[in-house]
Amino acid sequence: MSRIGKLPISLPAGVQITVSDANLVSVKGKLGELKQQVDPNIAVRVEGTSLLVERKNETQDTRSKHGLYRSLLANMVKGVSEGYTVVQELVGVGYKATATGNLLELALGYSHSIFFELPPEVSVETAAERGKNPTITLKSYDKQLIGQVAAKIRSMRKPEPYKGKGIRFMGEVVKKKAGKSASDK
Numbered sequence: 001m002s003r004i005g006k007l008p009i010s011l012p013a014g015v016q017i018t019v020s021d022a023n024l025v026s027v028k029g030k031l032g033e034l035k036q037q038v039d040p041n042i043a044v045r046v047e048g049t050s051l052l053v054e055r056k057n058e059t060q061d062t063r064s065k066h067g068l069y070r071s072l073l074a075n076m077v078k079g080v081s082e083g084y085t086v087v088q089e090l091v092g093v094g095y096k097a098t099a100t101g102n103l104l105e106l107a108l109g110y111s112h113s114i115f116f117e118l119p120p121e122v123s124v125e126t127a128a129e130r131g132k133n134p135t136i137t138l139k140s141y142d143k144q145l146i147g148q149v150a151a152k153i154r155s156m157r158k159p160e161p162y163k164g165k166g167i168r169f170m171g172e173v174v175k176k177k178a179g180k181s182a183s184d185k
Helices: 060-081 143-155
Strands: 016-019 024-028 033-037 042-047 050-055 084-091 096-100 103-107 114-117 123-127 135-140 166-169
Touching: 016 042, 024 060, 033 060, 042 060, 050 060, 060 143, 084 143, 096 123, 135 143, 143 166
Parallel strands: none
Antiparallel strands: 016 024, 024 033, 042 050, 084 135, 084 166, 096 103, 103 114, 123 135
């Protein structure tokens, strides 16, 4: 039995779950609503204040998806009740970010500014304190979407290994390489 798949998901107050006949699980909470189509060989049922994910047969395919769907549903429950936050920092001279509504303007050392429009489910805040690197804070109830948006922002200027300049996640460690050494001729 899957160690992750057999764990029950506790439902916080204010979270409603509906499972349709077509195995479409809908999770609704104070922050929003998420839906996930579940494999027909996986059974999802609500029992009291917990959500149970069980498999109907013991085939290799079903066993491999058991823990996956349990994790996806647990992320949905946490997202609609608490939400997710991703913080990124811009390391580099002259790098800055400004947010107006759902439009993020990035100055990353290119000859032009980059304008990035965020989906309506993701909210953004920017902060620039003197003596510290500028930060971008993303908040959403959808873990997959916020991860995808954060990865897209990071891909605009990945951290390079020689000076460490670029967009990185808060707390991320970039291994630095030694540059060219001067040769003695």
